[in-house]
Amino acid sequence: MSLDDARTTLLDADLQVGQITSAESRYEPGTVIQQSPEAATRVRRSTPVALVIANPIMIFVPPVTNRPMKDARSILSNAGLQIGTVTAVESDNEPGIVLEQSPEAGSRAPRGSSVSLAVSTPRMVNVPPVVGLELAAAREVLERSGLVPVTDAMHSQNDQALVTSQNPEPSSTVRRGSSVVLTLRAVAEPPAIEPPSPPALTPLPWTAIITGAAAITILAGALLFMRSIRTKPAPPAREPHVSIREKLDYGTQQVQATGNPEKAPTISITVRADQGDQEIRPS
Structure with a gap:
């Protein structure tokens, strides 16, 4: 019986409720599982009866x-x-x-x-819209939302490819970490413009090279010669010197000037008796 029922029973029998303790028991908690003195024992009136009530097993x-x-x-x-x-x-x-x-x-x-x-x-997340974005931007948006972008192998390395469709659709609610399949379209790249190549230089034949070199050499020599003529002063003209060491007769005689016989000029001298003068002139 319960503790309350036990207390009522003891009071009706002119007994008192004594010390109450508890013990773990398979019985329902609060149930009296022991008493002392035991039931049917003869005792004096007002004797206290100790009770043990059941506690749940811990x-x-x-x-x-x-x-x-x-x-x-x-x-x-x-x-x-x-x-x-x-x-x-x-x-x-x-x-x-x-x-x-x-x-x-x-x-x-x-x-x-x-x-x-x-x-x-x-974790549930909303799928963001990525249609119209380039693949690199679409990946960034999906990964920031905790989703995994999936593309075909052909365009997976082309970050400039455009997203034309996605599955699941935008605003769908999916588990965090779910895959989003992207359909891509490659963007045609403009043709590369190559700079014009410089004109090819045609090598001159050896004859032309030799002729040009010879002309340059001749021209340089001519310039040096003309410069030497302008800068080198001409030597002063030497006047012929005539030395007459013998008596001249009347008439015209030729006398050679002193100096180099090969280069010295020949001088004609005319002696006139009537005038007593001498005319000297080159012959």
Whole structure:
């Protein structure tokens, strides 16, 4: 019986309720599981009767965090516990993983009591629109939203390719980490304009090179000769010197000027007796 019923029974029998203690028991908590003196024992009136009431059996709570929900349920059941409130929490972990538990692992709880759990659920995000963007920009937008862009192998390396469609559609709600398939169209690059090549130089034949060199040499020699003529003063003209060392007769005689006989001029001298003069002139 319960403690209240036991107290009423003792008072009706002119007995008193003595010391009350508790002990873990498989009986319902609060149930009187022992008494002293025991029932049917003869005692004096107003004798106190000690009572022992049942307390729930306490057990250690096992750890179930970072385990799938299925495993956590089995572990708690084997320990004499049951699952209480389950709260879904958005997380990057796999769905259905136990993130938290209450009471915590290692604490004592009554057998048969409940353990509340927080279980991971996928993070949900809205798919952003990327149609019309270049592949590099579309990748950045999707990855910033926690999504994975997927393209075909042909255009995966062409960052300038344009996104023409996407799946899922923009504003769709998907799990974080989901893939978004992009359809791309390559952009034609303008043709490269090459600079005009310089005209090819035709090598001169050896005859032309030799002729040109000879002409330059002759021209340089002529210039040097003309410069020497202009700069070198002409030597003063030497007047012929005539030395007459013998008596001349009347008439015209030729006398050679002194100096080099090959280069000295010949002088004609005319002696006139009537006038007594001498005329000297080159012959």
